[in-house]
Amino acid sequence: MPGGMCTYSCSGDPCPSNAVCADMRAFGSGMLCAPKCTAPADCRSGYTCCAGFGACVPAANCPPQQRPASTDLGKACGAGCTGAGETCVGDPNPEFPGGACTAACNPTDQTTCPANGKCVSTSTGSFCFPSCNGSGNCSAPLTACVDGACRSPTGSSACSLPPTGPPNVVLGQPLTAPQPTTACDPAHAAQVGTPVFQATTLGVHAVGDVVRFTVPAGTGSMSILSQGANVPVSTVTNGSNVLPNSVVPTQVTTPSKSMIFDDIPTPVADGSNDPIFYAGISPFTGMMTFPNTSLSLQQSAVAGGVQPGTWSFTVNDFALECTSPRVPNCSPKSPPPTDQYDIRVLLKPGLPPSTGTVDVAFYFLGGYLIAGMPATAATAKNDPAFNRMLQTLQTLYQNAGLCLGTVTLYDVPGWAQSKWGNAFVNADDDTACGDLSQIFTLSAPGNQINFFLVHGFKASSGQNLMVVGVDGTIPGPSGLGGSVSSGASVNGSDLRVGLGCSANIDIINCGADEVAYIVAHEGGHFMGLYHTTEQTGDAFDPISDTPTCKCTDCAPSSQRASCASNNPSGTPTLVRTESCLSPPSCGGGDNLMFWLLSSNSTGALSPHQGQVIRSNLVVR
Numbered sequence: 158m159p160g161g162m163c164t165y166s167c168s169g170d171p172c173p174s175n176a177v178c179a180d181m182r183a184f185g186s187g188m189l190c191a192p193k194c195t196a197p198a199d200c201r202s203g204y205t206c207c208a209g210f211g212a213c214v215p216a217a218n219c220p221p222q223q224r225p226a227s228t229d230l231g232k233a234c235g236a237g238c239t240g241a242g243e244t245c246v247g248d249p250n251p252e253f254p255g256g257a258c259t260a261a262c263n264p265t266d267q268t269t270c271p272a273n274g275k276c277v278s279t280s281t282g283s284f285c286f287p288s289c290n291g292s293g294n295c296s297a298p299l300t301a302c303v304d305g306a307c308r309s310p311t312g313s314s315a316c317s318l319p320p321t322g323p324p325n326v327v328l329g330q331p332l333t334a335p336q337p338t339t340a341c342d343p344a345h346a347a348q349v350g351t352p353v354f355q356a357t358t359l360g361v362h363a364v365g366d367v368v369r370f371t372v373p374a375g376t377g378s379m380s381i382l383s384q385g386a387n388v389p390v391s392t393v394t395n396g397s398n399v400l401p402n403s404v405v406p407t408q409v410t411t412p413s414k415s416m417i418f419d420d421i422p423t424p425v426a427d428g429s430n431d432p433i434f435y436a437g438i439s440p441f442t443g444m445m446t447f448p449n450t451s452l453s454l455q456q457s458a459v460a461g462g463v464q465p466g467t468w469s470f471t472v473n474d475f476a477l478e479c480t481s482p483r484v485p486n487c488s489p490k491s492p493p494p495t496d497q498y499d500i501r502v503l504l505k506p507g508l509p510p511s512t513g514t515v516d517v518a519f520y521f522l523g524g525y526l527i528a529g530m531p532a533t534a535a536t537a538k539n540d541p542a543f544n545r546m547l548q549t550l551q552t553l554y555q556n557a558g559l560c561l562g563t564v565t566l567y568d569v570p571g572w573a574q575s576k577w578g579n580a581f582v583n584a585d586d587d588t589a590c591g592d593l594s595q596i597f598t599l600s601a602p603g604n605q606i607n608f609f610l611v612h613g614f615k616a617s618s619g620q621n622l623m624v625v626g627v628d629g630t631i632p633g634p635s636g637l638g639g640s641v642s643s644g645a646s647v648n649g650s651d652l653r654v655g656l657g658c659s660a661n662i663d664i665i666n667c668g669a670d671e672v673a674y675i676v677a678h679e680g681g682h683f684m685g686l687y688h689t690t691e692q693t694g695d696a697f698d699p700i701s702d703t704p705t706c707k708c709t710d711c712a713p714s715s716q717r718a719s720c721a722s723n724n725p726s727g728t729p730t731l732v733r734t735e736s737c738l739s740p741p742s743c744g745g746g747d748n749l750m751f752w753l754l755s756s757n758s759t760g761a762l763s764p765h766q767g768q769v770i771r772s773n774l775v776v777r
Contacts, residue, residue, distance in 0.1 A: 159203030159215060164189045166458030168508050170702075170764050177212045182282030183261030184218045185374070187461040188508060209266035220262050220269035227271035229258040231287035231299045231307055240271060243285075249355050249373055249506055252279050252312045254298050260285045275306040281375055281507035316512040316560040324547050324561040328534050329518065334599055336572040341590030342598070343385060343441045349501055349637050354604075354774060359500040361386045364477040367469055370502045372412075374465040377457070378446060378772040380503045381406045381470065382634055385441035387497040390476040391588060396486045400475060401440035401588045404498055407473040409433060409447075412466025418445075420473060421483050428699035432456075436687065439630035441589040442640040446632050446773060449685050450699035454768050458508055472498055503636065509771035515554070516562040516605035516775075517680070520569055522596070523578035524612035525649035531578060532610075532649075534566035542653045542669045549662055549673035553749065553760040554680075557767040559776065569599055577611065582646065584616040584624045594641035597629050602638040604775055606680050610649030610672075622731075624648075625754065626679040633683035635774035645679035647672060665756050674749075674758060681750050684773040686766055688752040689745035693721040694732035702763040704744025706737035734758065 167178035172190035179191040191212035192199070200206050200213035207219035220242065227240035234245035238258035247256025262269040262276035262285050270276045270285035277286055286306040289295050295307035302308075349356060357370045372379055383404040390402045409418040417432035428434035429451040437443070448457045457463055476494035479487035525532045527540055537543040551561045573596070582592045600607040614624040629642030637643055654668030664671045687698040694708025708720035712730050721729040734755040737746030745751055747759040750766065762770075770776060 158186075160201075162189075162191075164191070164459065166190075166455050168454075168458035168768060177210060179207075179210045179212050179214055180263070180278060180283045181214070181218055182375075182461050182508060183284055184282075185461055186218075187457075187459045189459060207263075209263035209269050218261075220260065220266075222266065222268045224260075224269065224271045224274075226273040227258075230260075230271050230274050230285060231296070232258050233298060234258060246284065249504070250281050250375060251506055252281055252284060252309055254309050254311055257298050277304075277306050277308070278510065279312060279507070280377070280510045316514045316558075318512060318555050318558065318560060320551060320555075320560055323544065324551060324564045326538055326544075326547070326564045326566065328538060329565040329567040329601060331534075331568045332520075332570055332599055332601065334570055334573075336570070337595075341595065343388075343589035343594065343641050349382060349503065349634075354636060355504040355506070357502040357504070359502065361497050361499050362472045364472050364474055364494055364496045364498070366472045367408075368472060368500055369467055369469045371467050372463055372465050372504065375461065375506055376463045376465065376504050377507045377509060378448060378505045378774070379463055379468075380444050380446040380505075380632075380635065380774055381409075382444050382501045382503060382637065383442065383472070383498040384501070384634075384637070384640065385496075385589075386499045387495070388441055388474070388589075390474075390489075390494050390496055391440070391590070393475045393479050394488045395475075395479075395484070401438055402475045402496070403437070403439045404441065404443040404474045405435055405439065406445050406470040407478075408469075408471040409445075410469045411464050412468060413464065418470075421478055421481060426695060427697045427705065429697075429701040431699060434687070434699035437631035438587050439642060440587070440594070442634055442637070442642045443630055444632055444634045444637075444642075446685055448772065449632075449769055451701035451765050454765055454772075458768075462508060472500060474498075503774055505772065505774055509768055509776075512558045512560060513771040513776035514560045514562040515680075515684075515777075516565070516603070517550075518565040518567060518601060518603070518605045518607045520567045520599065520607065520609045520644075522569055522574065522609055522611045523580075525610050525652045527653070531574075534568045537566055540653075542656060545658055545667070545669035546652060546673045546676070549670045550676055552662065553673060553677040556749070556760055556762040557770045559767075559770060562777075563605075565601075565603075565605065567601060573599060579612055581613045581615040582611050584614040584627050589641045593627055593629070593646055596646065597641055597644040598639050600638045600640075600643040604636045604777075606633070606683050606775060607638070607644030608676055608679070609644055609646045610652070611646050613648050613650055614646075622753075626675040628679045628682040631682045631687060632685035632773060633775075635683075645676075645683055647675050647679060662760075664754070664758060671754075674754060674760065677760065678749055678754070681762075681766075681770065684770045684775060686750045686769055689748045689750050690732060690737060690752065692731045692752045693729045695721050698750065700763060700765045700769070702765045703748060703750075704737075704740035704742075706732050706743050706745050708732050711736045711739075711743035 168188040176190040194206035234256040274285040289302040299307040407420040628645040651668035658667035690706040734746040
């Protein structure tokens with residue numbers, strides 16, 4: 158940008174009325190709001206009024222119009238790319254495996270591609286692809302004919318909203334995991350990996366080790382996965398609170414030597430201006446995904462991705478933090494912990510496009526009955542109530558630009574059905590050996606969100622509240638099946654309540670819609686979303702375009718003296734939905750990620766929430 162340009166991202170946000178969204182990712186920048194123009198005189202020095210965009214952009218970034226046909230377009234780069242304005246784009250860009258000749262273009266002006274090409278907006282930018290009318294006239298490496306363009310089979314998947322049909326429901330192979338021979342086996346985990354991930358395996362490291370990894374240009378998001386290898390410390394005590402020994406990378410440092418995350422300082426109430434926000438309890442297995450705040454979403458979208466170069470962080474968990482003098486009330490202080498974690502970094506190329514697809518899996522553990530019998534994968538597949546739930550889930554996720562992909566149904570092993578099928582699962586025990594953590598180890602390998610339908614929960618939440626769903630951690634370890642955090646649990650007992658559901662979503666009178674809402678909420682956590690406002694009204698999500706509902710401002714005036722910030726040792730006032738329906742100062746009660754489910758819950762999601770979801774590795 159010659160001379161610099163005041164702008165902000167249009168990856169998820171609209172531009173002002175005097176600007177248009179210009180996709181500059183193919184030129185190495187981001188998705189930017191650029192000034193509208195109709196003539197060269199409308200633009201300052203160094204910029205041109207690009208007819209294709211109708212905006213002032215750097216002269217070098219204005220794709221030419223009326224390009225002639227090209228003999229090199231889409232071909233492997235080996236012989237060079239001789240077409241006008243063409244260049245070789247290759248790995249790690251999944252759109253051009255091994256490298257192919259292409260050119261940057263503008264999808265609103267197809268003449269910016271050669272006459273035999275088509276401009277397509279992909280997850281990594283807008284590029285020219287060879288035109289096609291069937292797979293027979295496409296050649297390597299772009300062998301798939303998708304919507305009239307030869308594309309890579311590993312490229313961006315098509316996702317049309319609203320969907321044109323019901324989700325694709327399939328039966329998974331029955332799970333055969335043997336009953337553990339010990340009371341707890343947190344180390345059981347499948348291997349990470351699907352072809353869409355670029356994984357950096359850093360090996361097993363002890364807490365306190367500094368590890369480094371390289372991020373290539375054009376990376377849209379990165380996730381640090383820490384999987385327990387040898388973790389003898391299971392809990393720590395901080396003041397009067399006994400906490401699971403959670404793993405959390407700390408002292409995360411960018412290639413420009415800026416430390417953007419340190420776990421020991423108390424996080425601010427609203428982390429939307431922090432580079433990284435991390436507040437989940439994640440014993441033994443945890444994943445940190447960046448960007449996940451409004452600040453980092455905007456910065457990476459304007460820059461065209463995460464800062465490339467060498468990053469570093471310190472392997473860390475609560476046991477190590479306890480030994481620090483910066484945490485004075487924590488124990489044990491000694492001996493130094495020897496906990497070890499297997500560390501991997503997973504990279505997702507490209508900024509999140511406006512739509513994405515997510516695969517999900519459901520596991521039947523009781524509570525949901527069909528004809529008086531516990532539902533199985535086979536009986537649920539044809540059950541009208543279950544299919545209504547899937548349709549409602551699909552509708553709710555449209556608010557984030559998300560399509561449902563394959564829905565896989567699993568039966569759990571008999572021993573697991575006997576142990577948990579008719580039990581109220583303990584929602585208070587979030588250690589690696591708790592009921593929920595051990596249930597999540599049943600999840601199948603693959604890159605999907607795993608939902609376990611259970612009979613119900615027992616919890617000491619108090620104040621006439623009932624827990625209806627619990628996730629493994631925020632975000633979940635995408636791509637990793639079989640870990641203590643690889644899923645979310647949902648009370649499925651109401652699924653067949655109110656079978657005469659109306660055409661509209663009704664989460665109060667239609668049990669299938671209620672369960673769908675809970676599933677969507679817990680899946681939001683798995684994909685990295687926090688509660689817009691926590692129940693005591695003194696902590697908020699790291700997203701600036703979701704309204705907040707502060708207890709001291711929004712609770713009924715007679716209850717504000719008992720807000721947690723005014724009365725830290727007493728029973729706190731909880732901010733309920735009816736107090737949080739007046740944005741912007743007292744809003745968010747209708748949001749999918751509000752902490753409480755009520756008749757006012759609509760499933761709303763903001764543009765930045767959608768960006769966080771579509772940046773997650775589980776979304777393709």
